[in-house]
Amino acid sequence: MVKWGIGLVMLGLAAGAAMAQTPAQIVQERREGLRRAGAAMEAIQQNVQGRGDPQAIVPRVAEVQEFFSKDFSSRFHAGTQQGAPGLETRALPAIWSDFASFQRAEQVAIAALAALRDAAASGDRAATATAFQAAGQACGNCHRPFRAPAR
Numbered sequence: 001m002v003k004w005g006i007g008l009v010m011l012g013l014a015a016g017a018a019m020a021q022t023p024a025q026i027v028q029e030r031r032e033g034l035r036r037a038g039a040a041m042e043a044i045q046q047n048v049q050g051r052g053d054p055q056a057i058v059p060r061v062a063e064v065q066e067f068f069s070k071d072f073s074s075r076f077h078a079g080t081q082q083g084a085p086g087l088e089t090r091a092l093p094a095i096w097s098d099f100a101s102f103q104r105a106e107q108v109a110i111a112a113l114a115a116l117r118d119a120a121a122s123g124d125r126a127a128t129a130t131a132f133q134a135a136g137q138a139c140g141n142c143h144r145p146f147r148a149p150a151r
């Protein structure tokens with residue numbers, strides 16, 4: 001009983017914290033996270049193209065992996081699409097009209113990042129390069145239908 005009570009209080013606090021965020025804050029947070037992911041992927045690409053030590057990139061891959069694995073799609077609250085008043089976002093309305101596909105693209109990216117991490121950790125350069133390409137494609141496969149082109 002006591003445990004349940006604590007659980008419910010924590011659930012209430014978590015819901016309260018999530019609701020306390022304005023749409024603009026939600027958008028800002030997800031964009032900051034995505035920018036960090038983009039910077040990490042660029043650093044990883046430099047390593048791959050420069051034939052660096054694959055094991056050196058494991059922490060960067062882990063960083064990107066963690067960002068997407070932490071319920072990435074839940075950052076796309078209803079009402080935070082491009083065109084909503086006062087929001088600077090490239091999130092297309094297609095995300096909400098086909099959320100199942102959006103979440104599938106999320107899962108594919110998470111799997112591709114896990115494979116990239118494994119390849120890098122193994123120290124195998126060729127496998128890392130192949131896995132990096134696949135991860136990059138997984139990013140693009142979500143961006144094409146769900147992210148508006150940069151203006």
Ligand code: HEC
Pocket residue numbers: 027030031032034035037038039041064088089090091092102103105106109135136138139140142143146147148
């Ligand atoms: C499941 C869909 C999905 C996946 C997978 C995905 N993205 Fe994105 N990404 C988006 C959406 C949607 C936006 C637009 C967000 C916004 O403007 O609110 C975006 C925006 C971005 C931005 C621009 C951030 C800004 O506003 O400055 C970068 C950089 C980015 N993504 C990098 C990546 C990288 C790197 C990967 C792969 C490791 C990736 N994304 C995978 C959906 C995805």
